[in-house]
Amino acid sequence: MPNGTAPPGTMTVADQLDIIIDDIDNTISGKYPFTLRDLLENPDDYSDIPEVGKEIDKLKKDIESYFENKKAEAAEQLNKYKEDALKATRLADKLEMVVKEKANSQKKPYVTPLFFVRKEDEDEVLFVDNYDASFDQLIDELAKRSMFVVNASMPIESYKVGRWVFVGENKNRAIYVFFPLNPVGLFDVAKDQITLALDGIKLDLESGAAEEEK
Incomplete structure (x- = not known):
């Protein structure tokens, strides 16, 4: 399903998560017998590491510190x-008033459903970040x-998409208003x-190691 708040080509959350994983690996480089990426993608390769669970717990603490630092650095981006x-x-x-007015003038129902399920990939979507008089005729x-x-x-949050x-x-x-990604929200996710x-x-x-010891 396409991102409903940003136009095609905008970096997705998955793309940004990929970059974050690489950045964490740069931060912890050489500290552990694995990289975060390799541990996530090939965990079985590290089943023979003694007390691997403790190593993962240490990594989690470093990751916690990483995100705390990033959120502190993101104050300007958050503003x-x-x-x-x-x-x-x-x-x-503004657009809501215009769209509702035009729908009424054309005697077309204007509805606000609880859910609206459709094949979004087949829609023609116009992303906008401003308004001028030409939109009146278009709408x-x-x-x-x-x-x-x-x-x-x-x-x-307290905003509207x-x-x-x-x-x-x-x-x-469809007409979609471009909506920015919350940089701090991304870090939390x-x-x-x-x-x-x-x-x-x-x-x-740890379960695998326990089974082998039996």
Whole structure:
């Protein structure tokens, strides 16, 4: 499923997680009998390391420190994120009024469902980060050609991600407001994913070692 807040080509969370893993490996280089990446991708290669569980616990502490430092360094980026997120929210509020007005003028239903399931890969999506008068005509034309209009906007923290889908008989067309990624939120997601993976690897390796000792 495509990223609903950023245009195609924008670096995904998975891409950024990949970069973070490499950065952690650079930070801990030579400290452990494994790299984080290799441990995550080939854990069975380290089943013979004595007390591998303790090594993983030490690694987790280093990873915790890594993310604490990164979050402290991201203060300026966080301020920029808040500015951009507020700008995106204001744009979403503006577009919501325009889209609703155009849908009403074209006598097309404007709905805000709890969920909206569709094949997003087949939609034609326009990503926007500003508004000018030309959008009035565009939105009016989209509403005119649609059967109904779906407000698929969603909240993120105290902000709003603006998304509207103009549902047609053969093709859906959508307008998405570009919304920035929270740099600190990304660190939290990355830390949780890496820690969870390491906990699972530790459990598997220690269980395997216990079985061999029987």
